[in-house]
Amino acid sequence: MSRVGRIRAETAAATRSFLRRRTAVIFTFFFPLLLVLIFGVLVRTQPGGGGLFAQPDAYYLPGYLATVVLFTPLSRVGSEIARHRDGHRFEKLATTPLTRGEWLLAHTLVNVGVIGVASLLVFALVTLVTGARIPVSVDLLLLVPLVALAVVLFCGVGAVLGRVSDSQDGVIAASNSVALPLLFLSDTFVSPDLLPEWFLPVVNLSPLTYFSRGVRALTFAAPEGDGLAGLGAAANLAILAALAVVAFGVGAVAVPRGE
Amino acid sequence: MNDATVVRAVDARKSYDGAVALDGVSLDVREGEVFGLIGPNGAGKTTLVRALTGTVDAEGTLELIGEPAGDSDRSRVGLLPQEFGPPARLTARELVAYYGGLYDESRPVDDVLADVGLAADADADTWYENLSGGQKRRACVATALVNDPDVLFLDEPTTGIDPAGRRALWDLLDALADSGVTVFLTSHSMEEVERLADRVGLLRGGELVAVGTPAELVADHGGPARLVVSGPEIEAGAEPLRAAGFGVEVGADELVVGDVSPAELGDAVAALADAGVGYESLTWTEPTLEDVYLRLTGEEFEGAATPGASAVGGDGDRTGIERGDATTAATAEAER
Numbered sequence: 001m002s003r004v005g006r007i008r009a010e011t012a013a014a015t016r017s018f019l020r021r022r023t024a025v026i027f028t029f030f031f032p033l034l035l036v037l038i039f040g041v042l043v044r045t046q047p048g049g050g051g052l053f054a055q056p057d058a059y060y061l062p063g064y065l066a067t068v069v070l071f072t073p074l075s076r077v078g079s080e081i082a083r084h085r086d087g088h089r090f091e092k093l094a095t096t097p098l099t100r101g102e103w104l105l106a107h108t109l110v111n112v113g114v115i116g117v118a119s120l121l122v123f124a125l126v127t128l129v130t131g132a133r134i135p136v137s138v139d140l141l142l143l144v145p146l147v148a149l150a151v152v153l154f155c156g157v158g159a160v161l162g163r164v165s166d167s168q169d170g171v172i173a174a175s176n177s178v179a180l181p182l183l184f185l186s187d188t189f190v191s192p193d194l195l196p197e198w199f200l201p202v203v204n205l206s207p208l209t210y211f212s213r214g215v216r217a218l219t220f221a222a223p224e225g226d227g228l229a230g231l232g233a234a235a236n237l238a239i240l241a242a243l244a245v246v247a248f249g250v251g252a253v254a255v256p257r258g259e
Numbered sequence: 260m261n262d263a264t265v266v267r268a269v270d271a272r273k274s275y276d277g278a279v280a281l282d283g284v285s286l287d288v289r290e291g292e293v294f295g296l297i298g299p300n301g302a303g304k305t306t307l308v309r310a311l312t313g314t315v316d317a318e319g320t321l322e323l324i325g326e327p328a329g330d331s332d333r334s335r336v337g338l339l340p341q342e343f344g345p346p347a348r349l350t351a352r353e354l355v356a357y358y359g360g361l362y363d364e365s366r367p368v369d370d371v372l373a374d375v376g377l378a379a380d381a382d383a384d385t386w387y388e389n390l391s392g393g394q395k396r397r398a399c400v401a402t403a404l405v406n407d408p409d410v411l412f413l414d415e416p417t418t419g420i421d422p423a424g425r426r427a428l429w430d431l432l433d434a435l436a437d438s439g440v441t442v443f444l445t446s447h448s449m450e451e452v453e454r455l456a457d458r459v460g461l462l463r464g465g466e467l468v469a470v471g472t473p474a475e476l477v478a479d480h481g482g483p484a485r486l487v488v489s490g491p492e493i494e495a496g497a498e499p500l501r502a503a504g505f506g507v508e509v510g511a512d513e514l515v516v517g518d519v520s521p522a523e524l525g526d527a528v529a530a531l532a533d534a535g536v537g538y539e540s541l542t543w544t545e546p547t548l549e550d551v552y553l554r555l556t557g558e559e560f561e562g563a564a565t566p567g568a569s570a571v572g573g574d575g576d577r578t579g580i581e582r583g584d585a586t587t588a589a590t591a592e593a594e595r
Contacts, residue, residue, distance in 0.1 A: 002363050009360025013346055013353070020348035020386075087344025092402070094314040095338040095412075096361040258314030 006098045010106035014080070018110060028076075028114060032068045032122045039189075040064070040130035055191060057132035062215035063188035064126055066208055068118045069147055070179050073111045073154035074161060078171035080107055081162025081256065090256045100255040104248065108155040112148050119147050134219045142218055142233050146240065150211040153244040156251030163254040187212045207243045210236040263290040265410055265441045266311055269320035273306050273465075280306040281317060282465035288458075290409075293432065293442040295456030297449070297548075299556050302462040304445040305341050308414050311443065312338055324410060334362050337408030341415050341445070343399045347388035351377050351398040354387060359405040366407050375401045376427050392419040400428065410441045417451060429454055449549040459548065463556050473548050480554055481546025483518035486527055490538035499534035500527060519543065 019025060045053045045060065053060070084090050093103065123143075126132050134140070161178065165171040184190050185199075186208035192200055203209055214236030231239075266288035273281040280303045288294040296304050310317035313329030323331035345354050352368055359365030372378050375397040382394060390398060396419050403411060413432075417425045432455055436442055446452050452459055453473045461469045461476070469476055488496060493514055497507045500516055503526055508515045516527055524543060531538060 005363070006361050009357055012360070013349060013357040016353065017346045017348055088340040088342050089345065091309065091314045091340045092338055092343060092345075092358075093361075095312050095333055095336050096358070096406075097333045097363070098361045258309060 002097065003102065006096075007102050007106045007109070010098060010103060011109050014107050014110045015113070018076075018114065024076075028068075028072055029118050029121060031071070032064060032118055033125060035067055036064050036122060036125045036129065040126060045130075052190065052194070056220075057126070057130040058134055058220045059191070059216065060130075060189060061123070061126050061132060061134070061219050062212040063183070064122050065119050065147065065215055066150075066183055066186065066188045066212055068115050068122060069150040069211060070154055070183055070208055071175070072115050072118065073108075073151050074158040074175035074179055075172060076111060076114075077104075077107055077155045077158030077251075078162040078165060078175050079168050081159060082165065082168040082171050085256060086168075091258050094258045100257065101252040104155065104159055104252045104255055108152055108248070111155055112151045115151050116144075116147060119143075132219075133221070135221055139218055139233065142237060143215060146211055146214045146218075146233070146237055149237070149240045149244040150208070153207055153240065153247045156244070156247030156249070159251030160254045163256060182206055182208045187216075207240065207247070210240045210243065214240060264288065264322075265290045265324050266294070266443055267320065267322040268307070268311060271307065271310055271317050271319040271321055273303075273310060273315065273317040279465045281310065283319075284462070284465070284467045286460055286467060286470060288441060288443060290441055291436060291439045292457045293436045293444060293455050295452035295459045296443070296445045296462060297447070297452055297459060297552055298462035302556075303465040304462055305414055306465075307462065308338075308341075308412050308443065308445060312336065312412055314338075334364070334406055335409040337403040337406060337411040339399055339403040339413045339416055343402075345387060345399065345402065348386050350384045350386055351390065351394070351401070352383040354398055355401045355405050358402040362406040364407075365405050368405070371401045371405050374404060374431055376424060377401065393421050393424050396420050397424060397428070404435075408440065410443070411435065412443045414445050415447065416444065417446070417448065425451070449547065449552060453548045461552065461555050468555050469551070476551045477546050477548060480551045481548075482550055482554060484520065484543065484545045486516040486519040486524065487513055487540075487542045487544070488516065488527075488531065488538050489513040489540045489542075493536070493538055496531045496534065496536035496538065499530045499536060503527065503530035505530075 039053065039060070040057065043053060045055060045057050084093075127134055157178070158175065161174045162171055165174050185195070185203055186206040187203055188208065192203060195203065213231065214233045217231070217233040217236065264287045267286070269285050271281050271284040273279075282303075284303070284307060286294075296307065298304050306315065306317075309315040310321050311323060311328055313321070313323065313327070313331065316329075321328040324335055326332070346357075349357060351372060355368045355371050359368060359371075369378065369383075372383050377383050377394060377397055382390070385394075387395060387398060396416070400413070400416055403413065417428055420428065429451065432442055432444075436455075436457075442455070444452070444455060456473065458470060458472055459476055460467050469480060471479065489512060491512060493512055494509050496514055497509050500507045500514065505519065505523075505527060506517045508517070519527060521543070524541075528541065
């Protein structure tokens with residue numbers, strides 16, 4: 001029971017703490033919905049036209065989902081670490097049997113739950129409001145591990161940001177600095193054909209790219225792009241899984257021990 | 260208490276960016292002992308607790324329950340950090356259950372809450388952020404007790420707790436020590452340390468400058484007992500007292516007679532009476548642990564709390580013919 005019990009206790013405490021911060025709950029769900037309403041309903045796409053949002057509506061579903069799997073774990077795990085440091089909670093936890101890896105796993109599970117629900121809302125809103133046509137098949141179930149693995153990955157990155165930042169303000173600034181470039185340069189809202197040729201290898205370095213392409217392979221009938229963009233959902237899922245394992249490992253080591 | 264050493268530091272050293280926090284600290288704490296650590300702010304108390312609990316790395320030998328501090332059996336250790344702030348929107352009951360859930364075995368939550376005086380549902384089911392300052396600290400203490408530890412580290416446990424709650428917590432710690440729990444306590448309250456600790460260590464600038472029972476420390480470092488005689492024109496009594504063999508310092512409307520034992524009080528009073536010197540009050544004060552603290556830390560300064568003043572505060576044993584004026588006594592002490 002030991003390990004499971006410890007993770008359960010930490011997960012339960014983290015879940016309660018999150019759900020009782022109403023502002024955090026509201027904005028966790030409100031922010032991605034706002035993006036869908038602004039870009040999907042107000043701006044709207046112009047299939048065949050030039051510039052941004054020139055693709056069909058379904059093309060942008062990975063971008064909307066990316067906002068929740070990217071921003072939320074980065075800021076939530078980073079902020080949680082900052083709060084723990086402020087309250088000397090890691091100092092206390094270091095004298096309990098809970099390990100740093102177990103701590104990060106517990107908080108990752110909370111994020112998987114929260115972001116899973118948020119992703120479901122985004123998916124429903126995009127299909128209902130923008131009229132995006134999503135090909136329905138059993139393969140759509142692969143969206144679940146794609147979202148979960150992306151959350152694991154960015155929880156690990158969030159732990160690193162929490163470690164290197166010295167305050168909650170610092171965490172927010174750092175997570176925005178990391179997330180904003182990733183969001184727009186990972187084959188999400190900005191299609192690769194809008195970027196200079198020389199920059200495309202950089203797109204392939206972003207872990208979010210594999211989430212985006214994996215989701216697009218499942219939800220968009222005519223995937224476009226070059227290089228790895230042509231990989232199927234399973235291949236992108238596998239790459240994402242490998243990156244998630246690495247990021248989680250690094251994040252677990254980065255969780256402070258005695259502060 | 261037995262002779263088994265459960266907390267051990269040998270030549271412990273720690274620096275932060277060149278600032279020395281621990282400078283060769285060595286100590287042993289025996290099983291079932293309550294060890295009190297005192298010292299000014301920045302003396303290294305919290306760093307020593309962290310080094311002993313393995314939450315910061317330090318040079319030297321640091322052992323806890325027979326293992327290197329960082330490798331000790333965590334289920335046997337309880338810690339209350341100095342500025343601990345647990346999740347604010349968990350109730351006291353949820354907090355204790357949460358920390359209890361991190362161990363394979365833990366005490367019933369309600370029992371732990373009862374131990375710290377938070378048994379009432381209204382308290383136990385209130386979010387931590389809505390508890391009073393004292394209740395918060397008691398909830399934090401509860402999180403250190405929930406795993407029924409063999410060694411308990413409490414870094415200023417009673418800060419912010421009202422006198423009744425503080426005494427209740429002292430009784431609890433007494434009971435824990437009686438049951439064999441080793442308690443390592445830091446505090447700025449000399450009353451607390453004198454009341455609880457079997458032995459006391461005094462840290463100054465990262466060095467452990469004195470260790471012993473409270474009585475030993477007072478005897479070795481507390482300085483002499485003294486008699487303060489107050490009244491108008493009391494300076495006339497200085498010569499008769501000196502003639503009787505006492506050392507006397509003259510202050511404003513008072514005489515401070517040093518190194519007076521209880522048996523000599525009568526001689527001093529007789530010397531004044533024989534000389535026809537009247538007085539308004541006589542105050543005799545024994546040295547206390549606070550005197551030891553002030554002397555060894557070099558924190559005695561004019562116009563502030565001093566041995567005489569601290570005794571008036573209730574720490575010392577006072578044979579009072581009449582309760583003296585602490586400020587006046589303090590001034591006289593400082594001038595001497």
